Structures are given as C-alpha cells and as structure tokens.
Amino acid sequence: MDEVVGPPVLELDGVSCRVPGRDLFAGAELSLGAGESVAVTGASGSGKSTLLMCVLGMAEPAAGTVRVAGADLYGMPERRRVRHRRDHVGMVFQFGELLPELTPVENVALAGLLGGQGRADAYGEAKSLLDELGVPTGSSPATDTLSGGERQRTAVARALINKPSLLLADEPTGSLDQEHRDSVAELLFSLPRSRDCALLLVTHDPAVARRADRQVAIAEGTLLPVAASKDRA
Numbered sequence: 001m002d003e004v005v006g007p008p009v010l011e012l013d014g015v016s017c018r019v020p021g022r023d024l025f026a027g028a029e030l031s032l033g034a035g036e037s038v039a040v041t042g043a044s045g046s047g048k049s050t051l052l053m054c055v056l057g058m059a060e061p062a063a064g065t066v067r068v069a070g071a072d073l074y075g076m077p078e079r080r081r082v083r084h085r086r087d088h089v090g091m092v093f094q095f096g097e098l099l100p101e102l103t104p105v106e107n108v109a110l111a112g113l114l115g116g117q118g119r120a121d122a123y124g125e126a127k128s129l130l131d132e133l134g135v136p137t138g139s140s141p142a143t144d145t146l147s148g149g150e151r152q153r154t155a156v157a158r159a160l161i162n163k164p165s166l167l168l169a170d171e172p173t174g175s176l177d178q179e180h181r182d183s184v185a186e187l188l189f190s191l192p193r194s195r196d197c198a199l200l201l202v203t204h205d206p207a208v209a210r211r212a213d214r215q216v217a218i219a220e221g222t223l224l225p226v227a228a229s230k231d232r233a
C-alpha cells in the first residue's frame with residue numbers, strides 16, 4: 001500500500017481530559033501525520049467531542065501535551081493559541097454551523113478574511129473552492145436554501161480556505177441522508193492526500209469510520225487503537 005505519511009501534524013502525549021465531577025479519559029497517545037486520516041469512535045458521552053475541543057485549543061487537558069504543527073498548544077499564551085488555530089486548523093461541525101443569511105461564498109470568504117487574507121483573495125479562493133466541491137454559487141443563493149450535503153460541502157470549503165495542516169470534523173455526516181453521507185465522507189477522506197493535511201474525524205457511523213486510514217476509540221477510560229480493515233469502497 002502506498003501510504004503517504006508526513007511529519008506529525010498532531011501529537012497527543014499522555015493527554016487526560018475531565019469534566020466537572022468526571023474523568024473522561026487519561027493517558028491518550030496519538031500521532032497523526034500529513035496525508036493521514038484517523039476516525040475516533042466511542043460510546044455517547046465518552047468524550048469524543050471533548051477530545052476535539054482539546055485539539056482545537058478550547059479545552060485544556062488536565063494532564064499531558066497537545067502538539068499541533070509542532071507547537072505545544074497549551075504552552076503558549078491564549079492569543080497565540082487563537083492565531084495558531086487560525087493558521088493551522090480547520091473544523092467541520094455536524095450541522096455546518098454556517099451563517100444562514102449569508103451566501104456560501106460569503107460564509108467561506110469570511111473565514112479567509114478572519115485568517116488574514118485580503119478581500120479579493122478571500123472571495124476568489126472561496127468561489128474556486130466551492131466550484132471544486134460542487135456547491136452552486138452562480139445565483140448566489142442564501143446558504144439556508146442549500147441541501148444538507150451542499151451545506152456540509154460549504155462547511156468543508158470554509159474549513160479549507162486557510163490551508164490548514166490539520167482538519168477536525170465532529171460527526172460531519174451525522175445530519176445527512178445516506179446518499180449525502182457517502183459523498184461528504186468520500187470528499188472528507190480524499191482531503192488528506194489532495195490537500196496534504198491530516199484529518200481527525202469523530203463519528204458514530206462504522207461505515208464512515210472504516211474509510212479512515214486508522215481508527216481509535218475512547219473506551220476503558222483511554223484512547224485505544226481499533227483493529228479494522230480500511231474500506232474506501
């Protein structure tokens with residue numbers, strides 16, 4: 001198999017997460033390189049979203065180190081962490097979390113503007129990403145008129161506009177019917193290679209998880225590798 005795995009983009013070293021009154025997991029170890037995808041599964045309430053928030057720099061772990069693009073995320077001041085996230089991380093949520101009154105191009109371009117791109121560059125890049133991902137932009141419809149699949153593709157374009165080295169996705173196909181689920185999953189799992197980024201994706205859906213290069217599960221209070229054959233069909 002011609003695996004293309006680059007230097008680590010994400011490294012978890014002994015990471016433990018707690019919420020008030022409860023330990024979720026401890027001693028989590030994970031290394032994820034550019035070009036590679038990992039699916040995170042686990043029972044409801046096991047801490048999958050908390051793990052993503054921790055990698056996003058928004059939930060400091062109780063112990064351990066989170067390194068993104070070579071930098072210790074919680075060893076830097078908050079303002080630098082926000083900048084580091086904008087420069088290196090893209091995020092796709094279950095429901096897209098787009099601004100419904102804006103057009104898809106505006107939703108995507110806004111992320112580019114916030115990432116420091118000039119107006120012409122951000123709008124040009126937003127349009128070309130949406131064209132590439134198959135989202136209609138011609139008549140500039142409001143985002144809330146798009147199909148569920150088109151909305152998630154718009155969310156993917158928004159996550160990509162600042163050329164992240166790490167892409168995070170929390171149940172990105174959870175709100176879609178099977179046809180859209182398959183096409184959005186196919187798109188997401190093509191990105192590590194086509195965009196030279198790493199993908200860490202949380203899902204309840206075994207068919208989606210099987211598309212990843214590797215699977216891990218939060219179980220028994222830690223992060224465990226899951227033995228599973230890769231299924232890209």
Ligand SMILES: Nc1ncnc2c1ncn2[C@@H]1O[C@H](COP(=O)(O)OP(=O)(O)OP(=O)(O)O)[C@@H](O)[C@H]1O
Pocket residue numbers: 019020024042043044045046047048049050051
């Ligand atoms: N800020 C918080 N304060 C208290 N409890 C929290 C907080 N955030 C999350 N929790 C609890 O921590 C546990 C893990 O939540 P999390 O959302 O990470 O789980 P999950 O594995 O993603 O669940 P699901 O699959 O249902 O989305 C849950 O029991 C949740 O209620």
